[in-house]
Amino acid sequence: xxxxxxxxxxxxxxxxxxxxxxxxxxxxxxxxxxxxxxxxxxxxxxxxxxxxxxxxxxxxxxxxxxxxxxxxxxxxxxxxxxxxxxxxxxxxxxxxxxxxxxxxxxxxxxxxxxxxxxxxxxxxxxxxxxxxxxxxxxxxxxxxxxxxxxxxxxxxxxxxxxxxxxxxxxxxxxxxxxxxxxxxxxxxxxxxxxxxxxxxxxxxxxxxxxxxxxxxxxxxxxxxxxxxxxxxxxxxxxxxxxx
Amino acid sequence: xxxxxxxxxxxxxxxxxxxxxxxxxxxxxxxxxxxxxxxxxxxxxxxxxxxxxxxxxxxxxxxxxxxxxxxxxxxxxxxxxxxxxxxxxxxxxxxxxxxxxxxxxxxxxxxxxxxxxxxxxxxxxxxxxxxxxxxxxxxxxxx
Numbered sequence: 001x002x003x004x005x006x007x008x009x010x011x012x013x014x015x016x017x018x019x020x021x022x023x024x025x026x027x028x029x030x031x032x033x034x035x036x037x038x039x040x041x042x043x044x045x046x047x048x049x050x051x052x053x054x055x056x057x058x059x060x061x062x063x064x065x066x067x068x069x070x071x072x073x074x075x076x077x078x079x080x081x082x083x084x085x086x087x088x089x090x091x092x093x094x095x096x097x098x099x100x101x102x103x104x105x106x107x108x109x110x111x112x113x114x115x116x117x118x119x120x121x122x123x124x125x126x127x128x129x130x131x132x133x134x135x136x137x138x139x140x141x142x143x144x145x146x147x148x149x150x151x152x153x154x155x156x157x158x159x160x161x162x163x164x165x166x167x168x169x170x171x172x173x174x175x176x177x178x179x180x181x182x183x184x185x186x187x188x189x190x191x192x193x194x195x196x197x198x199x200x201x202x203x204x205x206x207x208x209x210x211x212x213x214x215x216x217x218x219x220x221x222x223x224x225x226x227x228x229x230x231x232x233x234x235x236x237x238x239x240x241x242x243x
Numbered sequence: 244x245x246x247x248x249x250x251x252x253x254x255x256x257x258x259x260x261x262x263x264x265x266x267x268x269x270x271x272x273x274x275x276x277x278x279x280x281x282x283x284x285x286x287x288x289x290x291x292x293x294x295x296x297x298x299x300x301x302x303x304x305x306x307x308x309x310x311x312x313x314x315x316x317x318x319x320x321x322x323x324x325x326x327x328x329x330x331x332x333x334x335x336x337x338x339x340x341x342x343x344x345x346x347x348x349x350x351x352x353x354x355x356x357x358x359x360x361x362x363x364x365x366x367x368x369x370x371x372x373x374x375x376x377x378x379x380x381x382x383x384x385x386x
Contacts, residue, residue, distance in 0.1 A: 047255060048248050048251050048252060048255070054255060054258075058258060058259075058262060061259070061262055061264055062262065064267065065262075065263055065264070065266060065267065065270075068267070068270060068271070068273075068274055068278065068282075069274055069275055069278040071278075071281075072281060073285075074281060074282050074284075074285030074286070075285040075288060075289060077285075078285055078286060078289040078343060079289070079335065081267075081339075081343075082289070082335030082336075082339035082340070082342075082343065083335060083339075084259065085335075085338070085339045085342055086335060086336050086338070086339055088256070089255060089256050089259050090259065090264065091259070091260040091264065091265050093265055094264065094265045094268075095342060097345070102349060102352045102353060103352060103355075192338060192341065193338055193339075193341035193342035193344070193345050194338075194342070195338045196338075
């Protein structure tokens with residue numbers, strides 16, 4: 001896909017033509033077949049080995065950022081994003097869960113209140129209904145008999161088979177099923193969305209060098225790193241021209 | 244050679260981190276409704292990876308209306324080529340699919356002022372994935 005340089009030429013054409021939708025469609029569809037054929041290892045190898053692959057990828061991302069409204073083939077973009085996430089190349093703030101709430105405080109508060117009210121409604125609806133008033137049948141002892149009088153005064157000794165379980169029993173069953181589900185969930189193979197990004201957390205709180213270089217590498221041999229200063233769009237374009 | 248590759252990896256990561264790729268989701272607020280709809284359709288299809296064929300086919304379906312009759316032969320060839328290529332697709336991992344699901348939530352919340360434009364997509368998606376079709380949810384629980 002990318003290493004063949006076709007995408008580069010098409011994306012450059014797309015940008016030079018002022019973001020025409022058809023040009024981008026042709027660009028991505030031409031290379032979509034190759035893109036869907038590759039695997040992660042080959043993508044990584046190509047990105048590392050070929051400068052044209054890097055420049056094509058960056059140009060594609062730039063065109064996505066600049067012409068979002070003109071893109072019809074977002075599925076390809078999400079595929080590229082997924083590949084980049086798998087290669088831990090995406091910024092941590094995109095992958096990791098943010099601590100700040102997207103919803104404003106007022107809306108969040110209103111939402112929580114509505115949820116609480118909904119919980120109350122569900123609890124009331126799930127309360128066991130009072131036992132229905134049944135007529136005494138012929139088999140039941142009469143109040144005039146000694147057994148019937150005793151049951152009427154002190155209650156029956158045993159539960160009938162069709163009687164609903166008590167609230168404690170229901171709660172215990174609920175807890176048991178919850179714990180069983182939790183154990184089952186924990187035993188499933190991990191597919192967290194932030195797997196591989198845990199060590200890259202808090203991008204804004206640590207320096208770029210700390211983010212870029214894992215802790216395990218700090219004690220090892222020195223590796224030349226890019227400057228710590230954040231790169232602007234102009235610098236990025238200069239970098240692309242160097243590639 | 245290894246050191247060079249490691250340096251290249253860090254360099255590539257840094258370039259991507261500073262390229263503004265994180266703005267893709269937040270900038271959906273400035274999309275038109277039709278563009279947002281296309282965005283969410285692709286995102287939903289990417290998360291429902293039971294049927295990976297939908298990924299490229301959506302691309303073709305989006306452009307069918309733009310093509311004239313003379314291009315229909317090319318489109319059919321395109322379909323067959325896609326069908327062949329999809330058979331050898333190495334899909335993204337489950338973790339990335341889960342991440343795309345998170346993106347869907349974030350995009351939906353960031354565009355909550357025009358929820359109606361994407362609500363039909365969301366309710367179908369969550370009805371299928373959460374299997375909520377077997378029970379009837381209340382209005383608030385549904386949301």
